[in-house]
Amino acid sequence: MSIRKQLAVMIWPVAAAAMMVAGSAGAQDKEEIVIGASVPMTGPFAFAGIQFNRGINDYVEWVNSQGGIRGRQVRYIGEDTGYDADQSVAVFRRITSSEDVTFYFGDSTAFQQSIEPELERRDILMTGASFASEINNPEEYPMQFLLGPDYGEQVGILLEYIADENPGASVAFIHSDTEFGRDPIEGGKKMAEDLGLEVATTIVTPPGSADVSAAALELRRARPDYAIMHGYVLSPIPAFIEQARQMRLDTRFMGTIYTMEQGIIDQMGETAEGFLGVMPYRYYYDENADEAPLLQTIREMHDEYQATTYTQGWVAGILMQRIAEHTLDAGRELNGTNMRKSIEEMENIDTGGLIGKKFSFSGNSIPVGRIYRADVSEGRMVPVSDWIELD
């Protein structure tokens, strides 16, 4: 047999089996709660996507072992999007066309914006990786909630901390020229002024640029007490701080949620010392884990450090659970519209301590966070403030 024929013979059973798989996915249990997800397990955001996926998976395993949500078992279906909005929508369509989805997890601001009308039509509640201020608007995005403070609020928490620690200090904003980077800047400037802080300068860096010497010089001219960096994950923050140190600037650098991963200490070493940032969740090694039963559960499941994006997956799960419980307890059917009502009604929401404070939603967001400082000698992030809740 020629290779071509052999291949053809091999392909048919695979194709037939694939069709069977596709067909069987249609069968479903009515009592089941299905969580669908477009997660970026490849591409530039994979570092977070892989952890979201693991986090939600582990949460679902845990909640089912506890008897599910009000007796209903939970099933999770997450697929890779490569962090491409077209593919995110394709995954959404693929999952929703064969499953009766109650919750969905989205992977990017662009996707979460464009899918909103479809969520309303299908009555599905969504959360996800985006903390965009734009989505924190229940009028425009009634079917979504955020897993923490939006980017504007994150910057707000940082500014409140600064105003508290060093009234009248000068602040610089350094951000990437992307939708992600620009998000909190205008609001942040205004808030800084309201808090009596001086905005020393605003520096924009092109997306993905590694050479920051020009921007560092600009920072030297402004000599701010604090510099809030937003719209980056890691690069070019190390280069920036290193150059600032060489220029003998004593500016304190600060970051937002996706920058505050443990990796910043592991990869930057000494340079990371004193880096400050806002994080709405407890770190894996939090010293007050006794206040956080779910953190203890995570530690029992995994001996080694788990990323904050992994915790974010758990927070997504536990919040979906709280919202579903509230809706079912009120005797309402489990759909997006009713769950929206629950979001508005719920008070003192408890995430098993993963978010260190009980809260109510403000719009679509959870305006709670805590300031952490990178402590290189300990090799971890240590809290330097209590849990801050914005009014």
Next chain:
Amino acid sequence: MRIGSPKETYAADEALFRTRTQWAWFGVLLAALAGFPFVANLYWLYLVCLVSINVIAVTGLNVLTGYTGQVSLGQAAFMGVGAYTVAWLENHTGSPFPVNLLAGSVVATGVGLIAGLPSLRVKGLYLAIATIAASFILLFIFKNWESVTNGTRGIGIEPPSAFGVALENPDTFYWLVVPVTVVMLLLASNLFRTRIGRAFIAIRDRDISASVLGIDLPRYKLMSFGISAFYAGMAGGLYAYFFGSINPESFPLLMSIFLLAAVIVGGMGSMLGSILGGIFMTLVPELLRYGIDFLGLFMENASAVLSPVRTVVFGLLIVGFLLFEPLGLAEIWRRIRRFFHLWPFRT
């Protein structure tokens, strides 16, 4: 076995469909397209809509790159021009969607003509770089012309409606995008039965000889850029309506490379190549998901473990096509057709 298809007139020789069999198959295709929404679910309809949008953009690029020989990496940015024009018109004037789509294509054509100016002096890789520059300039404009594009935050667009039905879901949008794609493909195919199309091919084969033959190079090169951008503008406008929101990151340089790859994988200088390339590049990554589903029967957490493999397999398939089928998918199609034409004799 087909014995032969004699042509008695020049018109018959140039015809798009030369035999009754071809007409019959074309009819079958149209019927299949018309029947598809009644049997497919929203996922497959979504994919067909996405494929159609990509096929329009790829066809435009094929006119420019495959038929005229001018390499362009600006196609995604031209799509952006079409998309932003549609979004602006929809939100500010409320004009009907066919007008918006046409206007988007016309504005994109204008931009394409300007972006094509370097082609009068440079070609090959130099032209590719010049079009990258155009693409960056356009992306900069999308980001910074806040009053029109709403900057990096992007714009939301209401779905179009026809006869009182909002075309907001793939099952309704299908009836807009697929007919438009068919018309755009027929127009492009017919282009190469005219002097203009033949001039493009002459320029691709040897621009100096084309010039000697009396072809006005600047005019035809720019025309090719314009037509290509017109297609991109139409694809971009449909994209804007389809996704309901656009931002500057919707049209990255990577998308231009994706479209160029579709032209090459499908077959340069072949309409069938544009279709097959668009289908291949859009659908194969999706079809590979079924492979993951299948393997998920045997292993836990297959989607997390195998997703990177899916990307690698897709890459290898593209490399494989370049190595083993440099004339693209269209050539495979021709070979299959030849096989049936000559059956029971071997080629």
